[in-house]
Amino acid sequence: DAGITQSPRHKVTETGTPVTLRCHQTENHRYMYWYRQDPGHGLRLIHYSYGVKDTDKGEVSDGYSVSRSKTEDFLLTLESATSSQTSVYFCAISPGGSTDTQYFGPGTRLTVL
Amino acid sequence: TQLLEQSPQFLSIQEGENLTVYCNSSSVFSSLQWYRQEPGEGPVLLVTVVTGGEVKKLKRLTFQFGDARKDSSLHITAAQPGDTGLYLCAGARNTGNQFYFGTGTSLTVIP
Numbered sequence: 001d002a003g004i005t006q007s008p009r010h011k012v013t014e015t016g017t018p019v020t021l022r023c024h025q026t027e028n029h030r031y032m033y034w035y036r037q038d039p040g041h042g043l044r045l046i047h048y049s050y051g052v053k054d055t056d057k058g059e060v061s062d063g064y065s066v067s068r069s070k071t072e073d074f075l076l077t078l079e080s081a082t083s084s085q086t087s088v089y090f091c092a093i094s095p096g097g098s099t100d101t102q103y104f105g106p107g108t109r110l111t112v113l
Numbered sequence: 114t115q116l117l118e119q120s121p122q123f124l125s126i127q128e129g130e131n132l133t134v135y136c137n138s139s140s141v142f143s144s145l146q147w148y149r150q151e152p153g154e155g156p157v158l159l160v161t162v163v164t165g166g167e168v169k170k171l172k173r174l175t176f177q178f179g180d181a182r183k184d185s186s187l188h189i190t191a192a193q194p195g196d197t198g199l200y201l202c203a204g205a206r207n208t209g210n211q212f213y214f215g216t217g218t219s220l221t222v223i224p
Contacts, residue, residue: 040122042115042117042214059213092155102156104155104156107154
């Protein structure tokens with residue numbers, strides 16, 4: 001299995017509070033992705049990174065920010081959590097390129113009350 | 114509106130039956146991947162197809178990429194309970210390294 005972990009695995013928070021999710025990899029892959037998964041929508045890309053300090057927006061980036069100061073860590077921050085951001089968040093890593101495998105982490109279940 | 118639509122959304126069949134899952138779009142993709150996800154886990158890659166018309170087989174699973182690279186299908190022969198899971202297609206466009214996932218097909222194979 002690819003060395004990819006997410007923390008925390010579960011979190012309950014209140015509306016309006018900031019939340020940071022962490023993705024850590026030991027594979028030295030260039031690309032890292034944050035997705036959210038909701039029933040009926042499959043996975044939707046929030047942000048992705050193609051190198052240290054190099055990030056770009058995905059389909060559903062509003063209300064989210066990311067940072068990547070080291071190759072191995074990719075942080076997702078919900079600046080002011082809302083109930084619509086209740087979801088399961090997955091991090092993925094990839095060596096790069098549109099034909100490469102994405103390896104997914106175990107997911108973080110976030111509930112915003 | 115999602116770029117990739119999958120059908121059916123839910124499928125419940127008896128062990129031994131055959132099934133086909135469809136992944137459709139009006140956009141062209143440079144490659145298309147199929148993933149399988151079990152409850153509480155992240156998706157795991159099954160196959161990548163890159164050429165229009167390409168067919169790949171993985172044991173009882175057959176994957177096809179449409180000639181125009183806008184659609185794909187997954188066919189399972191003689192389904193088994195171990196095939197139960199959420200099947201997701203994901204396409205990459207010619208520009209950038211974003212993957213667009215389909216809406217998912219939840220398959221249940223009843224023993």
